[in-house]
Amino acid sequence: MAILSTDSAVPVALALLPVILLYWVLYPWYFSPLRLIPGPWWAGYTKWWLVYKTWAGVRAKTIHDLHLKYGPYVRVAPNEISTSDSKAITAIYGVNSEFTKTEFYQYQLRGMTDAKPELFTMSDRKAHAKRRRELAHLFSMSTITEYEDIIARNVLECLNLISAEGKADKASNLYDWWHYLSMDITCELCFGNGFDMLHKGAVNPYIHDMYGSLMIEPVRWHFGWLNKYASWAPFKFIRDAEACSVRGYERGTKMVQEYKLKEDKGRRKDLLQKMINARDEDGKPLPDEDLNVQSTSFILAGSHTTSSSLTWIVWRILKSPEIHRKLNEELDEALGTQDRKIVPPHAKLDNLPYLNCIIKEGLRIDTSVPGSTPRYVPPEGAVLADRFLPRGTIISIQAYTTHRDPAVFPDPNSFKPERWLDETAEMRHLYVPFGADGPRKCIGIHLAYMELRVILAALFHRFELRFHGEVSDASMDMHELWLAAPVEQRLSIIAKEKA
């Protein structure tokens, strides 16, 4: 029996509407458990404004400005908080933390990995710990030295091509070169096959699809559930991005299959071979489809991050003649001046104080993952800075802000490698370019440092470098779609072989 007839339902609904509206208007201020967290008034009602900021590439900067205005805890969306409180870092990200990664990660890689969870995206803590144990040895200091040949060969190729441009008095766009180089290295490590983008001077179809799928990242980020309907979306660019995702996944699967057919009895020294050899506690190998998913994720996580960081660091060095001079002196002393074309072995670089200070400072000031690394508050809720946060609240820190704490990094917007000569515990704690210390910290950190050291040392030791024309600060400003890059994606330099 119907409780309300159609005739009476309409007036009742109309009568209730003001009550519902009033409740909605008042909710953020009087009823929401997050009502005491300061922030712009609209953040209590909607996250659409953050979608817009994400799309504009300025999310991290916007949230940073909110921290300057409102303090260490800011409400940025109805259910989301950003914090810059150093005491919260261990609680959220530390070894014993029960906070879990949000779906944001799965949605980012959704199409490219056919939604299969892998190390980067897994939110289940046990499943993640198991996978991390299976893969940790692939990235240990001793294992990554086995990848050095692949890195050195690609670096030499790249520098020879830059040299050829210099000899022809042509400018080199280092952003492009680092992009192709880091892709070729990571793809060779992860699929056993570099895409030779260095020589082709263009991204290969697999990488094209990978980036194509990221075109709708702001939508995936904030409205991940819409992903399911992406291939029916009314807007072509969304359908295209989804098609890239699907194609990319298929291409990845094929590359793993081809690799396995060619497998030369497990003697290869790349990451994929080591993944094929990896076993879990029960002696089981990783399923075939996980190999593709894992490789794809490593490429996404490990190439763009490295190439953007390299571009910014070279720019910062060339902007400061004094820093440039000191680095050259250190390299000449450590590597000699006999043969500048040799790509230096990593063992000669990892203890060079000035080179390492430059890299650390570069990753502090121009971080390639500058924004939120979101986590869910666990089911029992959490108390942070005397505030109770209910289950399911999204909370994060962002490197862009912790790296600019003036009490810990004085004059934070200046590039000062020397600050790392007197590294304090508080600097280490707030320094999170690879994520905060804990189980989800970047697994590729040693590999990334190795690449950065080898590439920068090889470049500066071999070439006289100068900007081609004017390189404005504005052109190198950060554009961020979670992964960040210089806004104009260009760093033009002239490279001449040193005598």
Ligand code: HEM
């Ligand atoms: C400069 C280079 C790099 C930067 C700045 C960087 C940054 C980061 C950050 C910030 C995270 C933590 C994300 C979070 O907690 O939300 C992370 C995680 C991760 N990174 Fe990197 N990364 C770099 C290079 C690499 C490389 C070379 C690889 C592998 C080839 C890699 C693979 C990963 C993976 C698999 C994770 C997830 C780890 C887990 O959840 O257990 N990254 N990275």
